[in-house]
Amino acid sequence: MAKTTFTKSSGGMLPWLGLALLILIADQFTKVLILGYYKLGDATYVTSFFNVVRVHNAGAAFSFLANAGGWQRYLFTGIGVVAAIFIIWMLRSHPGQKLFSFALACILGGAIGNVIDRTLYGYVVDFLDFHVALWHFPAFNIADSAISIGAVCLILDEILRVRRSR
DSSP states (O other), X not given: OHHHHHHHHHHHHHHHHHHHHHHHHHHHHHHHHHHHHOOTTOEEEEETTEEEEEEEESSSGGGTTXXXXXXXXXXXXXXXXXXXXXXXXXXXXXXXXXXXXXXXXXXXXXXXXXXXXXXXXXXXXXXXXXXXXXXEOOOBOHHHHHHHHHHHHHHHHHHHHHHHHO
């Protein structure tokens, strides 16, 4: 009986793990391209508001703790691993909640992508550089995009859940 329950749960979460894997592959593939073709600081002008650059982020979002001396690498790697384990547990518990599971899968793929960078290089490879006039958004990558999309979808899922319960 337990085997049947596990099969149903894991089968239900397999599409979400597949999505996380696709995000992870896209993230790592683009980072390999950037590392292979760009030196640190190199940039390619694409449009008046977008460049492809090679940036190393030793910190977290918006370079938080980037200059902390190196210990932050292990902290953020540990947080990423714990988050991945928790997300997999949540996916296993709620595979039928589509928006919620989509959000978790996006965050999972992105988190693992950035954990791989921190483990291999000691920093996260960023390369998407958006800017308009005097406003310049910090460079980011596919993993960061997936995490952000996942976070927005989690908020939307909660708003919809609260509205349904009224």
